[in-house]
Amino acid sequence: MTRTVVRASGLTKRYGSFTAVDAVDFTLEENRIYGLLGRNGAGKTTVMQMLTGQIFPNDGELEVFGRTPAEHADVLRRLCFIAESQRYPDAFNAAHVLKAAPWFFENWDAAFADRLVHDFRLPLKRYIKKLSRGQLSAVGVIVGLASRAPLTFFDEPYLGLDAVARQIFYDRLLEDYTEHPRTIVLSTHLIDEVANLLEHLLIIDQGRILLDRDADEVRGSATTVAGGRAAVESFVADRAVIGREGLGGLASVTIDGRLDRADRVRAAELGLELAPVSLQQLIVHLTGADLRAGTTEQEVAA
Amino acid sequence: MDESRPIFIQIAEQVENDIIDGVLREDEQIPSTNEFATFFRINPATALKGVNRLVDDGIVAKRRGIGMFVTPGARDRLIERRRADFATEYIRPLIIEAEKLGIDIDELAGLLRAERIQS
Structure with a gap:
């Protein structure tokens, strides 16, 4: 039996006269890897921000682990959202980020994080603002993986990561997922690179869901x-x-x-x-x- | 992996080929779903679908708590099935292309024999 982790119905977000997300219905089941795909401005990030309680929907029903995400600490503790350009305090280096992470993620695995730091060759002592674009992305990817959050979102996590680093990300994600199954939502433009990792696809365009189907059904269709x-x-x-x-x-x-x-x-x-x-x-x-x-x-x- | 067909079918075919080639013998254990997933870099649910297809076809069977094993007689059944598909999968496209090039059936037979000697 699979449990439903996210249930959205009629979910809508408007910014003034612009409807970013337009009455979408979907569910996310436990322990699957989802691809949230679509063009720039399609509404992917807005959907994820609503699911993680960062912004409020204008309309519709939203349940994450059975409750509204915003202001429910027990729900938020189980979520991890890695944004495209994650911000960190100026005085932080990567070591500070990794030290603070377990305060937010109860399943944090420090040994796994250390291994990922080694894999991505991330300099721990350099100030975050001195890191290259790819190294900054690596910090986010490491936090996202080592958090082992029951519901993890990666929103275009790898700006500046080279092909080798991206492959490390995919391989570690898959290995860790087989050992510690959890629900993962991957939003990316590099669709062909991740296609085989995904179990289910949500394709969003102009704020609406265009396709909601198992990847195996879509592949070769x-x-x-x-x-x-x-x-x-x-x-x-x-x-x-x-x-x-x-x-x-x-x-x-x-x-x-x-x-x-x-x-x-x-x-x-x-x-x-x-x-x-x-x-x-x-x-x-x-x-x-x-x-x-x-x-x-x-x-x-x- | 070939883009045109579902990956779980390709996983099943990979195991079938290994059984036909004798790489996997009867009563031998096949890799786990997670091993397939990490090796082929695919979602474990996709790998599971491939293995389940083999179970449905009676090619492998589950031994509780241990894993999946090749069933007795699996190789013979696979070869029988592949032979049945041989004409439509291989002979038919060959004849279509041969006709296009004006190669008649005797010439085609000669080409097949010549190729066989070379390989």
């Missing part, structure tokens, strides 16, 4: 069909089209829904190329509709 225009059009005739591009007599159409063996044989007979659509490309198709609007090739699935 869209295919790009390319070839001669007539052949492509006949192949995609009765399918849900989510993207369409063309150049002269050639067409490249992205369709939703899995292809079975018979479809693949038929595509081969028509001389069509089938290419899998990565999660990142799929999100571009789903959330980038307005980018291509106005071109004659534009068509969005109903």
Whole structure:
């Protein structure tokens, strides 16, 4: 039996006339890794700020561990939120941050934090403001992992982290999660890098949830069909089209829904190329509709 | 990992290939879900789905408190199933491409024999 950790219904946040989050409904189940994905300004950070009690919703119901998060210390103690640009007191160095962390996180593992400091080669004695962008991100990542908070949010945690450091983050996250399962929400633009780590996806666009599905269902659920225009059009005739591009007599159409063996044989007979659509490309198709609007090739699935 | 198919199916196929190749023998223990997850850098729930698929197919079975083990006769059953799929998976695409290039069936047979000698 899985327990529901977060339950949001009709959750809304407005800033003046701008609706950042527009009546969204979703739940987060215990001990899963979620991907909260979407473009800049889609409302991801606003959702996480409401879930962690940093801002108040204008409307809707929100329960985190069964209660409203804001002003409930027993709920807040179980949360960890790592922001894109985490702020620390000026006089702090990384050692101070790690020393203070157990005051906020009851599951804090100091030995794990030490190991991560070593992995990320983080200088402990240097003032926070003297750290490079990547080192500053490493501080946040270390706090987020070693907190072992039952509900941990990483909001674009790795600005400035190089590819090696990001891989260390993914590997340590996965290893530690298998030993200490907890609910993790990862918000990122580097979708293809994290795609395989995620169990469930929430894709948000213009303050609304566009997709709320298990990652395994989404992976390989869209295919790009390319070839001669007539052949492509006949192949995609009765399918849900989510993207369409063309150049002269050639067409490249992205369709939703899995292809079975018979479809693949038929595509081969028509001389069509089938290419899998990565999660990142799929999100571009789903959330980038307005980018291509106005071109004659534009068509969005109903 | 190949993007076009669900990862849990690929995990199951990986184990199936190891059984067919004799890397994993009957009655031998397969890696745990967490071992698959950290090795392939995938979510443990995805790895679990792959293992459960093998359980549903009777390829592996759980021994309580120990782990998952290859069932007796698993290899023969897998080979039988793969043979049944061989025509649609491999022969059909080969013939389509051969026809496109104007290679008739006798020439194709000759090419197959020549390739076999080389490998």
